[in-house]
Amino acid sequence: MAKKTKVRRVRTANDKATLLTALTYIVLGLLFVFCGIYPDILKWIMLGVGILIAAFGVYELVKRDYVTGLIMIVVGVLFALGVVDAIITIMLIVIGVVLAVLGAYELIVAFKSSRVSISDVISAILSIVAGIFLIVAGSSIITWAFIVVGVIMFVDGVLIFFGKKLI
Numbered sequence: 001m002a003k004k005t006k007v008r009r010v011r012t013a014n015d016k017a018t019l020l021t022a023l024t025y026i027v028l029g030l031l032f033v034f035c036g037i038y039p040d041i042l043k044w045i046m047l048g049v050g051i052l053i054a055a056f057g058v059y060e061l062v063k064r065d066y067v068t069g070l071i072m073i074v075v076g077v078l079f080a081l082g083v084v085d086a087i088i089t090i091m092l093i094v095i096g097v098v099l100a101v102l103g104a105y106e107l108i109v110a111f112k113s114s115r116v117s118i119s120d121v122i123s124a125i126l127s128i129v130a131g132i133f134l135i136v137a138g139s140s141i142i143t144w145a146f147i148v149v150g151v152i153m154f155v156d157g158v159l160i161f162f163g164k165k166l167i
Helices: 013-037 039-062 066-081 083-112 118-161
Strands: none
Touching (some): 039 118, 066 083
16 A cells, blocks of 8 residues: 655745735734724824834933934834824825915916816816815825725735735
8 A cells, every 4th residue: 555645835935925924914904994993093003102212212322322312212202292193284284285286286287278188177176175185184084094005905915815916
């Protein structure tokens, strides 16, 4: 009677890296979705990241790397205090204003040209609308962006896990 041999699949470093990539995408996707649904989680994460960065800054000071240590402590404190959230809000308003002004400029240029292109007009109007949305409801747009990015990352992670690639 012939002896049966088991066929083993050889796991290469590439297989392990692909599996790690898939799991990372899935975990980050879920984290993005949860941060979009529950924005308070993001504040706690920023607090934790701020404390970690400040702790690494103290470690750098102990190693006598004063410049890096002080920079890391300042950045960590800014994260922990939520100053980064205020900066993001200000940036959303500035980007919204720039986008609305750019859209208005594109609309004026589109109508001044000898031949009006419907795609140029639609693009300009969409820029104006997007700018107004960023000014008025920037945090809501960020929330939905987190959810959309999270879902895309989760789906991409699952597809990578099963051997396909979305992005």
